[in-house]
Amino acid sequence: MLLQLLALHALCDYPLQGDFMARAKNHRTPVPGIPWAVVLLSHALIHAGAVSLVAPLWCSVVEFFAHSALDYAKNKGWLGSGEKGFSNDQLGHVLCKLAYWGLA
Numbered sequence: 001m002l003l004q005l006l007a008l009h010a011l012c013d014y015p016l017q018g019d020f021m022a023r024a025k026n027h028r029t030p031v032p033g034i035p036w037a038v039v040l041l042s043h044a045l046i047h048a049g050a051v052s053l054v055a056p057l058w059c060s061v062v063e064f065f066a067h068s069a070l071d072y073a074k075n076k077g078w079l080g081s082g083e084k085g086f087s088n089d090q091l092g093h094v095l096c097k098l099a100y101w102g103l104a
Contacts, residue, residue, distance in 0.1 A: 025075070
């Protein structure tokens with residue numbers, strides 16, 4: 001299950017996210033005419049749906065909120081800037097997957 005969670009995360013955070021979603025979910029540099037919150041929540045919903053494929057439903061609910069919060073915090077700069085912010089964001093996502101695996 002852990003391997004599946006990590007593989008699904010990589011799939012959802014890289015090829016399925018794409019450049020548009022990566023830019024448009026950032027409230028600090030929004031894409032004109034696109035509500036950043038809708039894009040951020042859509043991205044989190046994709047992750048929650050992926051988690052629901054291999055873990056109990058409660059994990060996907062937690063994933064929706066945790067993924068939203070982590071990405072918002074990264075965009076806000078609360079996790080550091082540049083590579084450090086990216087690395088801390090990814091660490092947070094992996095820790096969530098470890099928690100689901102350990103608690104499910």
